[in-house]
Amino acid sequence: MSSIRQEGKDKIIFVTKEDHETPSSAEFVEEDPNDPYEEQGLILPSGEINWNCPCLGGMASGPCGTEFKEAFSCFHYSKEEVKGSDCLEQFRTMQECLQRYPELYPKEDDAPSSQTSEESASAEPSGANAAAGFEKDSDPTRPNSESSAES
Numbered sequence: 743m744s745s746i747r748q749e750g751k752d753k754i755i756f757v758t759k760e761d762h763e764t765p766s767s768a769e770f771v772e773e774d775p776n777d778p779y780e781e782q783g784l785i786l787p788s789g790e791i792n793w794n795c796p797c798l799g800g801m802a803s804g805p806c807g808t809e810f811k812e813a814f815s816c817f818h819y820s821k822e823e824v825k826g827s828d829c830l831e832q833f834r835t836m837q838e839c840l841q842r843y844p845e846l847y848p849k850e851d852d853a854p855s856s857q858t859s860e861e862s863a864s865a866e867p868s869g870a871n872a873a874a875g876f877e878k879d880s881d882p883t884r885p886n887s888e889s890s891a892e893s
Contacts, residue, residue, distance in 0.1 A: 791818055804846060806839035 744757040784795045791814065793802040801810045813836040816829035826833075840847040 785818075791815060805843055806836060806847070809836040809839045812836070 744755060744761050747754045747756075782792045782795065784792055784797050786792050791811075793811065798810075798814075801807065802814075804810075809832070813829060813832040816832045817826040820826045820828055822828045
């Protein structure tokens with residue numbers, strides 16, 4: 743017979759050989775793509791931008807959140823042959839905002855040299871580097887080694 747023991751936040755379950763021999767009674771439940779609590783990617787099934795995606799690194803909610811949203815939306819919905827070429831003004835406005843908050847959005851060369859590579863990697867999405875990533879993706883003459891903002 744199986745037993746369950748709680749130790750702090752952990753639940754420890756001991757099962758017997760007989761427990762493993764019995765077929766599972768668990769039922770598979772289809773995921774609801776419209777469930778707001780279900781983890782979604784950058785682009786929702788409706789084609790809209792998921793501003794709550796952790797992949798945005800909090801950029802949509804910081805002091806430059808509005809500027810970021812305008813620039814990213816413009817890029818995402820851009821129909822120009824060179825994607826995002828019609829968004830230069832929005833990216834310029836976002837960059838000016840990022841520069842007003844250097845403590846929150848440090849430039850790559852302004853980052854302290856004592857930072858570990860892990861800290862540096864986690865700081866990238868929430869800094870000015872995020873904007874640079876969009877501009878890199880908009881150059882069709884260069885091969886794209888990273889996944890594009892639309893995928």
